[in-house]
Amino acid sequence: MKRLLSAIATFGVLISSSTSAISCSFKSGHNNEYKNTDGNKGDGGLDYGKDKPEVPSEEDDPEPGTGGIDESADPSKYTDTLFQLDKNRSYIYTSDKNDVTIANITNYDEIAKYSNSLPNLISFVNSEDSKLVSIRVDKDKIIAKIKDITNPVLTTIKSIKPIQIQIKSKNDGKQQVDFTLNIQTDHLDLANLQNNVKVNYFLTDDDSNGMPKSLGYTSSYLENLSNSSNSDHEKAKKDFFDKFINDSGININLSDVTITQSNSGENGKDIEFNIKGRNKPDSKIVPDSNIKLIINKDVDPNEVFKNKSLEVNVFSGTFQSIKSRGMTDGDKQGIKALVFEELIANSGIADYLKKLSDDNYARSTTQVLKNSTINLNTKTLSGSMDLNLAYLGLVFKGNLKVNYHLVEESRANLYSEVTKNDAYKKYDVNREFLTDQTSENILKAKLQLYNQLSQDFRQQVDQNEFVKYTKFTESAKETSFTRSLSSYWQVKYWAGFSEFGVAMRYKLIVLPGSKKLYGHYPKTFWNYINTADPDKPTGGPYHVIVDAIVPNVPNADAWKKEGGASGGSDFTGYEGGFDKEFTEGLGWWSKSKHNQVETPNRDGYVQNGEYNEGYDILKF
Secondary structure: OOOOHHHHOOOOOOOOOOOOOOOOOOOOOOOOOOOOOOOOOOOOEEEOOOOOOOOOOOOOOOOOOOOOOOOOOOOOOOOOOOOOEOOOEEEEEOOOOOOEEEEEEOOHHHHOOOOOOOEEEEEEOOHHHHHOEEEEEEOOEEEEEEOOOOOHHHHOOOOEEEEEEEEEEOOOOOOEEEEEEEEEOOOEOHHHHOOOOOOEEOOOEEOOOOOEEEOHHHOHHHHHHHOOOOOOHHHHHHHHHHHHHHHHOOOOOHHHEEEEEEEOOEOOEOEEEEEEEOOOOOOOEOOOOEEEEEEOOOEOHHHHOOOOEEEEEEOHHHHHHHHHHOOOHHHHHHHHHHHHHHHHHOOOOHHHHHHHOOOOHHHHHHHHHHOOEEEEEOOOOEEEEEEEHHHOOOOEOOEEEEEEEEEEOOOEOHHHHHEEOOEEOOEOOOHHHHHOOOHHHHHHHHHHHHOOOOHHHHHHOOHHHHHHOEEEEEEEOEOOOOHHHHHHHOOOEEOOEEOOOOOEEEEEEEOOOOOOEOOOOHHHHHHHHOOEOOOOOOOHHHOOOOOOOOOOOOOHHHEEEEOOOEOOOOHHHHHOOOOHHHHOOOOOEEEEOOOOOOOOOHHHHHHHOOOOOOEOOEOO
């Protein structure tokens, strides 16, 4: 199914230039054994103007800095605003004898008069590193200085020595920024660098809302990056080089290296580049040394999935059963699927992963769940899950551990809002907002629709939530071509939608991940939630067939709308079957009663995960 959002938004390629800013404003500090709990003692921390063991002091550095505090700052003033840095990685050369600015406080003017919010404590994770370099805050700058350029530790560095630093404010422990300062040699050996920086990257194109815009091998950025004959190949290559430099916190002049492509990859995966030092005078790169960078293969999932503490909504009957009896074997597949869905939904990369998984997304998901382990504390309804993400098209390497907490499903439901007597209401939306596919027009269309919904619904689901967790989709209208015509033209009938139908219709899809609005991926719901157990009755509480004939297709009586795989979970039984408010909008796939030539490939339909989901609520 053609994705509207895949064609509308202005590129916001996930490639940062060397001047792009990084927000390092975190809501909570990280636990660390080096965390300083005493303002004047202990862990190698630096409280400006105070002497501490093994760290820069006023005696070591005659200008220890102001801690960023404005002279007119009133200690009694307080703000919840957290300081922000323009980067969380930087470098200093082993030969640097002077002060080097390694980061800037981008919102300094806003917080300068609030001493609680400014960074005023810097500590070294490894206290021995404080013997190599001093760090201080001076108004809006974080400044570093090499203590002794003749130190044997520095003179033997072949590429970089990463120094891990924690930058903290007095804001009631709300903020701690983990910062990496790389002490870089004047003669960088790229081969030695290979094992000291990230070399496996996950890249895609994003729209202005941070959602995937172009997918996999259809991605114009990845096409430009992987195809040397494309006119924008050199620009894409330069963008990727800049991203590598910024992410690594190192300094390499493009004129000192050559960048060649060693593998063009397939379907946006396994694209390789070699960066090699040129043999030229005054270069800071060891000649002929090289480093290999790989795109969309063996990526550390922790680099992509940042939010690993998840709240998972569970249907009422299932929730009460688990609360009273614990999680049974019949529950595990369903809970795994819901945890995985929540993880994917809030990472913003679900659609992209479908392409990187060679379009066999549901099958890949099943393998991920099958090879993952899960546990649950029944008293707290909290647990953890170790996901083996290697099965997602070999994009990721290694396991990812996430923590989750189960809550009872109570979110607002769009079906209840947009139907009357089981029939869809229709809402006015300017057609040009959808046919002229720009991100601005899509936003206008969503707001136009949202403002027609009831006040009760809008009180439950605010405008920002509605915009973030909905999208429009378009598909060819159902047709009535004859079987002979379809056979002659080789038209695929996927639940009655013709591939060469030109008339389009638009529907609204609710995405998963919202804390306020009910939604699921169809693949999650039909494959793992609303499922049939082959050893139990197919009627009654385990009834999962969508009771409707596919309209307007040849030999219509041979087709059924169907949902529900077998062997997923026992949730359907706990709920006594799912009401329409939980199934509508999640689509269905078609199944023929007979083994006909034009029978859709059911597995292929499931793997695409597109089904025919969406609410058909637009008037035009």
